[in-house]
Amino acid sequence: MTIENNQWLTDQMPASFSRFKRALEVLTTDADPQVGPTPKESIWTKNKATLYRYVPPVEREHSVPLLLVYALINKPYILDLTEGNSLVEYLTNKGFDVYLLEWGTPGMEDRHMKLDDYIVDYIPRAVRKVLQKSGLVNAQFSVIVWGER
Known part of the structure; x- marks a missing residue:
């Protein structure tokens, strides 16, 4: 791996962690989300x-x-x-x-x-x-x- 790739990984880690955390929230919480919100x-x-x-x-x-x-x-x-x-x-x-x-x-x-x-x-x-x-x-x-x- 080159230094450039390592820098890219370092830059992407916070966003990747945030997406992973959100995915876990979606998968482990409300199994039946409310759909059709428009009156x-x-x-x-x-x-x-x-x-x-x-x-x-x-x-x-x-x-x-x-x-x-x-x-x-x-x-x-x-x-x-x-x-x-x-x-x-x-x-x-x-x-x-x-x-x-x-x-x-x-x-x-x-x-x-x-x-x-x-x-x-x-x-x-x-x-x-x-x-x-x-x-x-x-x-x-x-x-x-x-x-x-």
Whole structure:
């Protein structure tokens, strides 16, 4: 090892120790962190699906609302993980009117549901509710899909 490498190690030790200490705190404390901290209200439900509207902390600056429809098999709280680590928090702080369609957890009673039921029935109903709540007649949509091809 050269003197330069030793100096780098010496410089990095405090930061590395701090990260290690924080990792230990995370691993040994609260096993169930509180997620979804952005205030929201339920504005529509059907079976297990719920449409939420997030309470904006600032005045709405954008006339077109955002409807987030997350994957059926994943938990949507990833979009509102923790304070400071939240797409929803960021969007509401930027003045967007944000809605989220949460599917709920499917059970045996849902075994006859098809993907078409969600796409053709639930999503259009949620869109109509968002339009009604926002006072709009039309909206534009874009879809983000995360996953492998």
